[in-house]
Amino acid sequence: MAASYAGRVGRVPYPPIEPPPSGVRFPDPGRTRAPEVLAMGCDFSPGTLLLAYRSGIFPWPHGDAKDDGEPLVLWFSPEPRCIFPIEEAPHWSRSLRRTLRRHPYEVTLDTDFEQVMHLCGETRAEATWIIPELVAGYAKLHELGWAHSVEVWETSATGGRTLVGGIYGVAIGGMFAGESMFHLRTDASKIAFATLVEKLRAAGYALFDVQVQNPHLESLGCLEIPRAEYLRRLGRALTLSPRLT
Numbered sequence: 001m002a003a004s005y006a007g008r009v010g011r012v013p014y015p016p017i018e019p020p021p022s023g024v025r026f027p028d029p030g031r032t033r034a035p036e037v038l039a040m041g042c043d044f045s046p047g048t049l050l051l052a053y054r055s056g057i058f059p060w061p062h063g064d065a066k067d068d069g070e071p072l073v074l075w076f077s078p079e080p081r082c083i084f085p086i087e088e089a090p091h092w093s094r095s096l097r098r099t100l101r102r103h104p105y106e107v108t109l110d111t112d113f114e115q116v117m118h119l120c121g122e123t124r125a126e127a128t129w130i131i132p133e134l135v136a137g138y139a140k141l142h143e144l145g146w147a148h149s150v151e152v153w154e155t156s157a158t159g160g161r162t163l164v165g166g167i168y169g170v171a172i173g174g175m176f177a178g179e180s181m182f183h184l185r186t187d188a189s190k191i192a193f194a195t196l197v198e199k200l201r202a203a204g205y206a207l208f209d210v211q212v213q214n215p216h217l218e219s220l221g222c223l224e225i226p227r228a229e230y231l232r233r234l235g236r237a238l239t240l241s242p243r244l245t
Helices: 045-056 095-100 111-121 132-144 186-204 215-219 227-237
Strands: 005-009 037-040 058-065 071-076 081-084 106-109 149-154 159-174 175-183 207-211 224-225
Touching: 045 058, 045 132, 071 215, 081 106, 081 215, 095 186, 111 132, 111 149, 111 159, 111 186, 132 149, 132 159, 149 186, 159 186, 175 186, 186 215, 207 227, 224 227
Parallel strands: 005 106, 175 207
Antiparallel strands: 037 071, 058 071, 081 207, 081 224, 106 149, 149 159, 159 175
């Protein structure tokens, strides 16, 4: 793994602080022929977000707004679900293994969570779902100890640092749900992803949820499993209590 990992951890509380419970009641995604879209509504309170992830559901804001101007937010439980097989040693490509050995970057944990979120939205045209309300909700989760980020920094000759890659997501029990990643330098997001995988495996996490498959995730070794299998794995993962460091 990358020798330049700095080992820094931001001031994130552990164990995480449980917020007030949500008044929302989500439909059960495990029932027979449950739809992928289970609810609609712009509620990013910590209690609602945690309830969703514990139920196998995540929010996906869309670019359109409802008639009242409120963002259109759909709550998904995809069939199939995409995961990274965290229980197995990763099989990175030869080029990525070389990058992980030789890259010049500094890698940190929980040093600039909100900036990672902002850059995930600003650097990808298709990431318009990272709306201000979403950023505010996940930033609160981060303050409570439930959301984390990995940052990749480029250091200048004068000692200044520029954030050039990162990934963020939500950790509950032994489950980590990766939400989005970005890069401003070649392979910087892959470095962040691989570092996160190493840390999740070292801590004893049982499930790395990446939600929906795409070519980039597939190239990193992510695979699809049936939703029912995902929910079984989620139930087991939620009984664990590893610490991401």
